[in-house]
Amino acid sequence: MKIATWNVNSLTARLQHVLDWLAANPVDVLCLQELKMSDDKFPLDVLQSAGYQAAYFGQKTYNGVAILSLAPLRDVAKNIGGFTDEHSRVISATVDTEHGPLRVVNGYFVNGQTPGSDKFAYKMSWLSALRGWLEEELKAHPNLVLLGDFNIAPEDRDSFDPVGLHETIHHTTEERNHFHALMALGLTDAFRLFEQPEKSFSWWDYRMLGYQKNRGLRIDHILVSAPLVPRAVGCTIDRVPRKWEKPSDHAPVTLELDRAG
């Protein structure tokens, strides 16, 4: 089965791209971030017509996350347990696979704007809350995948300019420590389980011909719990939709579990 993540930068603006991408890449589960719409605007009908069920958690203008799935979704939960958040940033659900239940945790992590800012402080407390909550979630759900837009480039090789952007947003030691703390819970960066091209990124700035010059960051991730590691057979970034007209600034990332069949 295949599970993917994609920050679409407005589902209103990108609905046709999502439908086109799913038609070409019929993944079992697609996690979306930055819906930028309230729940009453969610295009459930058209997604169902494409064969997908959906759990969604939106808000007006900003943020918003959804899980699309060919198979039924159950036990849907919103945001981080025990953490009061005015933003709609996390949605979780369980999908039943041939190898048992899979808990899917889809997150639109805080951007943080600038180290030292209030928004950066919010990012740090949000990440701390996420870690504490996930520690318990992993006990309840051994087969767990945490995926989404992390807004963290975990290593220097995940940035087009690690020297020039040293200790700037997405590159700070504090953010990377949080990423490592998630891995210390027993999560593995699925992308790095496999050989990958150098300068593999999942986001490129709209400005400065970012995509054309491959000035990007790898900030969209799929982390898997220990029982899923031997089941992983591939993890790839699909740059194709980044070349489409009026694209999202992010590309989808896909993990394949349990070789098709």
Next chain:
DNA sequence: ATGGCCCTATCGTAGGGA
């Protein structure tokens, strides 16, 4: 050298993104 785009909300411009 600097900043250069896109989306939303809303109708000229501001906030946010990364």
